[in-house]
Amino acid sequence: MKKNQVDIITMGCSKNLVDSEILMKQFEANGYHCVHDPKRPQGEIAVINTCGFIESAKEESINTILEFVQAKTEGRLRKLYVMGCLSQRYKDELEKEIPEVDKFYGKFNYKQLLADLGKAEAVSCTGKRHLTTPKHYAYLKISEGCDRHCAYCAIPIITGKHVSRPKQEILAEVRELVAQGVKEFQVIAQELTYYGVDIDGKRHIADLIRDISDIKGVRWIRLHYAYPNQFPMELLDVMREKPNVCKYLDIALQHISDHMLEAMHRNVTKQETMELIEKIRAAVPGIHLRTTLMVGYPGETEEDFKELLEFTKWARFERMGAFAYSEEEGTYSAMHLQDNISPEEKQRRLDKLMLVQQRISAEIEAEKIGQIMKVVIDRKEGDYYVGRTEFCSPEVDPEVLIKAGDKQLRVGTLYDVRITSSEEFDLYGQLV
Template structure:
């Protein structure tokens, strides 16, 4: 056990990661040494930042807490604290079931940990973070919460309504991150196109991204977690015209069958979805689209699923993820629908959908062979440098592998790469 060391363990999404980075900076300003996501925490204090989005994430969070509770009982750690989405929603239950935890915090009161440790928030570090990502890229959270109430989603129950961060505060953070060496920004929110609505009733996401793009040193901006309904068209113009805004959009569509879209309370129809994608590709030629789809939602018939398969074949998404529906406490679906699609049917549909997408991904990747592309070098791994094009976000998208023996490359720098081969997952190339 290392005295004065705090191990932070972040589970779930990148929005959670930003919270971990904020508290780490404050803890370090108060004299602690912090480690992040250690496989074997050795600090006297461990803080678990939990996820409560879907059943698998909740199970991972609970198992992690239980393992650390045992470590505390065995004297391998002195104190254990829990924060984040799971404890925001299930604090009372967790306190009863796992009392070995010294204190549970929610999604928004986690800085109370400083007071409980006999410390205070350091004003000079307000808004600053201990980056846990490679130093050349960072996640930028522009809002919390969500005003959408999709039938399957527990996020509004956990995080509350959409709250936009002040624009000048965000831009100040970008400037600070640039001064720290960050070149690439993954802009994140539960629903980023809603940015500004709660401030003055208007969407200001296009203005925010445009002003970010004008900051010297910002090389790439990539947009995550948009919603198709009332999508702001001026944002597409920013993506199209600002050279450092990546032609990339992460927009979860969930399904295509009108039957399921209505049951999901998505407020967007099949025909509107087809038109929307056509307009995206027409307005921003060459745009990379990432989406997430769901199978096995209550009431999904074989015909509904076949519509979804045909949609994926038509859309040919450059990036696509999918998951099987799981019932979440308190959601509209849990309260009003029976979870009537058997688990084996959910799994077979998921497998088939991803097999269709894998073939599409392999075909699209093959078309990149022979092209010369700009690549951000993320790391060296074995005999390869590993990087990404503007069409790939960190951790979730395909990468570019470059033989390390050919040329010495700088980590966190851009280089030109000629693509020489591909598979369904990655591209291969040589630096030129």
């Protein structure tokens, strides 16, 4: 084991990743060497940043903790700490079940770990991060928590009420990251469109994005996790007017039948949802919408599911993810509804929905053949450079593959690429 090395393992979403990056910066200010998500842990200290969103994520987090417990038992690790959503929620149970962990921290008190190691928080690094992403892009977290109370969701139980970060603090972070070479920002929050409501009762997301777009050196801004209820339409004006705000919006809709939307406590109707999609597409021509849908929610009938399929065909989302309902304790649906759809039926519906989306995605990507698009290069893999257009977020969306020829391409640089062919989810192109 390497002395003074800390291995930090991040599970779950990009919001957790930002927390890990903040902690890494603090460790480094205190003389430690940090390695993020190592293939094989070698440090004397390990910190696991857990996810507690759905059953499969909890299982993965617990399995990872147990692997590291094994390493500690075998003397390959000196100290093991756990932080994040899972331990925020189940701290007492985890302490009883896995006593080998030196200490459990929640989602908000993880910096206490430094004091417990006899170190001080480095004030000069407050708010600064050690980026774990390629150095041309970063995630930018603008708020924490959520005031929505969707019936199935445990996030408000874990993260508490919505708290917006002060605007000046966010803009200072963007300037700092631009100075380090970051050009592309994925703006993230549990509920992006609610930004500012806790400060003065008004939605300030459009002003914030406009101000970020005015910072010199910001090439792309992409927006994640909007909510359909009371959507701030002025955000679309910013997207249309500012060339560095990507024509991309991640807006989770979950379902479409009024029966399901009401059961899920979504505070929006089918008609309102469809009208919103039409307004978004009209206001920002060429926009790519990403959404997430859920199947198998308690009480979902075959009719509800057919309605969801028809809606998916109508909406033709450029990007879509879907998942089967999993009961989360403490949520309204766990306490008041019976999880009455079999795992097999949930899987059947999920497969059927994703098959519809696969066809739509293949058609949409094929329409890009012949177009010249701006592509940022993320990495080289085998014989190809792999990049993305403004319509693609890292990790989750299609990529553009460019055959590596005589010309060497630089990671983080934008190139004009003609799209030559497409697959269901990825594109192929050549430099113009």
